[in-house]
Amino acid sequence: MVGESGSGKSTLLRLIAGFEIPDSGEIHIDGTAVCGARNFVAPEKRGVGMVFQDGALFPHLTVRENIAFGLHRWERRSRNERIDALLELVGLPEYGKRYPHQLSGGQQQRVAIARALAPEPALLLLDEPFSSLDVIIKEQMREETRAILRRSAATSILVTHDIGDSIALADRIAILRDGLLQQIDIPRNVYNLPRNDYVAALFGKTNILKATCADGGFDTAFGFFPFDGVHPQTESFRLAIKPQDIRLSSDLTNNRRARIIRVIYRGSHKEVILVSSQSTQRQHELVAFVDADSHLAEGAEVSVDVDVRDIRVVQDSA
């Protein structure tokens, strides 16, 4: 589940876990209503595991005791076996007797996952599990978490503000904005077929262009773009074009003209900011990524080209 901070994703998680009560609506887990008009299942009875941002390990308990906490109804032997298996699963078999503050951030997070998995929850909720880790560990943790979750085969909902996390981990991605679901789909479709400009913009810089339908394509501030797909039925739509899909040429091969106002060197590529030749308004800006060694001068006029398949029609969410 992806969303900016304040989008309501944590609230949704807490609603599922039973820490908040919805003003209306029902929540079902595996077909059972855990929160309906008349019933409310307490958090501890829902069989839902939860992993918090910073792990929220109990500081006064050792790693083993932390993991054992949810296993209080298990008999001693199977409990110990379960703990050993989990420590193994998260790759910390030697750390059972340590206290949380003696572990690194990544290790704490892994213990937190082990603890949440211990009682074999029907559903595992992870609330921004990587946000408190630094970039280097984060990458690694993401991989490890993926492996752990795969191996444990637990149904999991992971909340993050980083679309990269979700692309790497998820089977399905839900995008939330201001408490409203924007899109829910497999990662590939979210990336390739964003339903609206908001979702499209989640994946880094994206050009969102106002357009009107025209025969065989769209009219925009930059000129006519041919399009062979189905035209949208509504007026409120936009074109989403990724910067890397835009090709520029100084030969002026077509009638889609733009003037370069800035070129920024980004190492692997150059970022070019263009304005329409026809319009001088700043909001009609276009961003394109071009090869780092291409020679484009600021102020030069270029023609713009985009492959028909790289143009996405999205809803205007504004």
Added chain:
Amino acid sequence: MPAQQRKPHDASTSDIRTSGITRSRIMWERLLRTVRVHVFFGLSGWTLAAGMLALLVAFPLLTIGVSLFDPVSDRWEHLVSTQLSTYISNSVILVLGVGMFTLLVGVSTAWLVSACDFPGRRFFEYALVLPLALPTYLVAITYAGAFGFAGTLYGSVQSTFGNAAAVAIAGNIMSREALIIVMGIVLYPYVYLISRASFMQQSHSVLEVARLLGRSPGSTFLRVSVPLARPAIAAGLSLVLMEVLNDYGAAKYFGVPTFTTGIFRVWSSYDSPDAAVRLAGMLLLLVILIVLFERMQRGHARYDNSVSVFRPGVRYRLRGFRAAAATVFALLVVTVGFFFPVGQLLYWAAGTPAELVDGRFLRMVLNSFGLAAMATVLCVLTAVILVYTARLHRTWLVRTITKVSVMGYAVPGAVIAIGVLLVLSWLDSTLEPLLRKSFGLSIGFLVTGSVLTLLFAYLVRFIAVSFQSIESGFQSVAERMDESARSLGAGGLRTLLRIDLPLIRGPLLAAGLLAFVDILKELPLTLMLRPFNFDTLATRAFELAQDEMPALAAGPALIIVAIGLLPVFLINSYFTRKWHHESAGTETSVENVSERTSPRG
């Protein structure tokens, strides 16, 4: 961007620029939500238990509050037209004076011992808490007994500074100004203890940033440490102010008419207990103002440390003149607040035929100790239930009930006694016929006039002390801890026992010990409500002092001090211990529990 599009119940807490209609709709939704929360969570038993406890504790106070609506008698009118303004002005001056005094002394000493190093620091860390063990009225008596006319030191002052000086001192030792100092020097430890704990918890990286930005130690203290410690300082200060308001013994002895001495004057001289209760009701209003003031002070700022790893910092090493000044200042405070009064008591005790340690005396010690221990357990237990329930259900209903139930600290003991007696005798008279019918028993009073009455009264009066400490303890435990435990299948009780209580055992201990010391010193409630032939050290010391024989009171008084010292040392060693171990996880970036009503977005 999310700020513009909040859910309706969110808006109710922040933006009140809405029209009347939407506001009433918001209120309605809020109410609905509260009902829903209580219907869903309420049956867990916690709300039930907490609600009953809170009501029980609040009831005696409510009977006092209700008196404000009673018709006015001519005696009340006489009071308003003659003495009331004096009571109010004196009380306000005392509150301001003692407040300033305790702030200055408490905060500065706390900072000295927690952030600086100077000769004797380790000793002063302990010694500065000592005055907590002394009842205010006893300190008042010792100072009057030393510097007053025919006092122990009157002759020395006379021969050193001349007769005029001796008369001047003796003439002014019982004055409003002297009372401010006496109260201040006994009560500053509340501010000292709580703000020192806060100073020691402050993240040193924040302080180091301030130093790197070019601030001197003093300026860092004033601009960073003190503002960060403000909620703690305010908590300590509000305890001090409530103590000031309910003080009777010292103010009466020094002849300073205050609200509380007024309550007793109205009760005894006006022969109008009802007017006295009414006056106490007004006092409660004053306390509500103080509490509101504290809340407003806190505002919406957050004071928790966002850094979760704590690391003890390096102290400022004071040298030369500054070191000497620090030592002398600390020594002066401890001497005035503890060594001098105790010295005077020892002198008196040595000069009078000792009340020997006989069976009766032992019995008194046991009564004092046992009663205080039981009442302490009761206070802490109740406070834990109240705070924890408020934590489970963050609704205004629960919050209001708990707030009301901790007002008793500011009400003079004897007035609480009236409320307690009313409640208990009502309880008795409803229970008795029931028992007689069903079991054929006729036993007179069940609870009234038994140790139970006293325990209940102590609970009403002192729950605030444990409540404050436990509430702040819970606030430093991240709610995610609870939620983790709940999601691991632990119910409320198991979460409380296994997670929260172990995590707040420090504040828990502090809560118990503060309450214990206070109950040990308690007087008016004990006097009025005790069973037959039941003496405590405090009542005995008071009786002797009341007989105008302070020297004879010294013996029991010293025992109170001695017994009180033990918990004082325990509290202190808790606060002194390095937090290193726990604060790594007990963490810290928690929102203020009581401020929150709506879910996070």
Added chain:
Amino acid sequence: MRTLFIDTILRRILPAVVMMAAFLFPACGDGDTAEVVNVYSHRHYDADRQLLEMFTEETGIRVNVVSAGADQLIKRLEIEGEKSPADLLITVDAGRLYRAKERGLLQPVHSEVLERNVPAHLRDPEGHWYGMTQRGRIIAYARDRVEEEELSTYEALADERWRGRILVRSSENIYNQSLLASIILNRGRDAAETWARGVVANMARSPRGNDTDQLNALIEGAGDVALVNTYYVARLYEDSTAEKRAKAERVGVFFPNQQSSGTHVNISGMGMTKSAGNRENAIRLMEFLTSDRAQQLFAEANHEYPIRPEIPLPRVLAAWGTFRADTLHPTALGEQNWEAVKLFDEVDWR
């Protein structure tokens, strides 16, 4: 550390508290059927304790005591109502007994012994309460600065010649209220007001401390005359240290109003509560407290004046000789108490 914390509480501390409770509770609710009498008393002197022990020894009746302020005890009685365990209420001034009677908390007692021992002006005409001891409110003066001839009456203290010389405690004190009430009765309200204003104007300092503090201030020269009760002066004369006794020699005792209404006296007394369950025992205790032995002990140990003129006085009191006491009935004083308090407030006698 670790989880042992809660276990410690459960295993060690709670049992200790429970044991403590077991120890404390029998202390209050002892269910033995032995003869008892339950007393609510404002008096907590050692002499009283001795006397009660003597009573138990003599009669086998156990005496249970709660001692606290009279007003608090009266309120407790009132709330406890007819189920109150108290049999006897003892106070240090008759005014409080008058109040208790007014509120219907006392019941009449008729006993030949009591009626013989207690003079009529020292008991309630209907027998609701009886006097036990009495204390004179006298003028103490500094012998080196005041001639005895300068003193005459309470009223004369309002005279300008005493400007800045009078020491007296706060008007909250019942002895002062009772004194002003007597002046209202003897001289009328206006005269009483003039008197109170005069005294306030003549005070050496605003009222503070207790009677003993006034005497100490007198000794050290902070004032020249003090209004105090007799037994405080007597106690000072009998102090255990020679130094204090020598200083006490500087204090003279003057019984005012000998030519007119007589010196004002306070009465410490007792009354049986309406709820009394041990009537017989309570009456026996009341009779005992007016007996020769009890009266002598009050005088010797506490320096109070006995209610019976025939009881021999201890040396200190005897040295002051006999005096004429104001015989205004305490009931009348009690009725005027509120007037007196109002007056004090109006003239701002703290």
